[in-house]
Amino acid sequence: ELKVEQNPLFLSMQEGKNYTIYCNYSTTSDRLYWYRQDPGKSLESLFVLLSNGAVKQEGRLMASLDTKARLSTLHITAAVHDLSATYFCAVGPQGGSEKLVFGKGTKLTVNP
C-alpha cells in the first residue's frame, strides 16, 4: 500500500529565508505532483515530476524528484509573504493507476 509522508507539517519562516519541504513515499512510483492550497480555496497544480532527477522551477519554488530514494523536495528560496499557503505532494502508484495518494500537507507561514 502506497503511503506518502510530508514533513514538516507546519513551517513558520521569515521573509528572505530559504527552506525545504520533504515528501517521502513508500513504494515505487513514476509520477509525483505538488499542489498549493490557499486558505478556504481549492488546490492549484504547481509541478508535475515524471522521471528520476526531474527538476522544475517557478519563481521562488523549485521541486525535484529522486525515485531511487523515493523522495521529492520543494525548495523555497528567499521566501515572501505571498508564498504562505498549504503545500501538498501527491504520488501516483507505478503502473499507470490514475489514483493519487496525497500527503497531509505542509502549512507554510511566511512572516515579515
Next chain:
Amino acid sequence: NAGVTQTPKFQVLKTGQSMTLQCAQDMNHNSMYWYRQDPGMGLRLIYYSASEGTTDKGEVPNGYNVSRLNKREFSLRLESAAPSQTSVYFCASTGGLVVMNEQFFGPGTRLTVL
C-alpha cells in the same frame, strides 16, 4: 472554459438528511474523483470514475454513493448524513496526456452536518 465546477458551495444538513453534491467538468476528461478534506488529514479519496459508466471505491467510501451520469458529470450522494461527514468535499478530473495524469480540482463544497 469553466474547468471543474461544483454545487453547492456551502450546505448545512441535519443528521439523517440526504443530499447530492454535483460536479461537472468541461475539459473532456475521462476520469473524475471525489475527495474529502479534513483538518490534518490531507485529501482522502472517496470514489473515482475512470470513464462513463464505471466507478470504484477509494479509501473512505462508507456512507457515500456516486453516479457518473455522463462524461461531464459525477455526483456524490449522502443517503443519511452523519456528523462525521462534516468536511470539505472536492471534485477533480484528469485526462489529456495519460502520462501526466495531473488532476484539476473544483472549488469545493463545505458541508456541515448537525
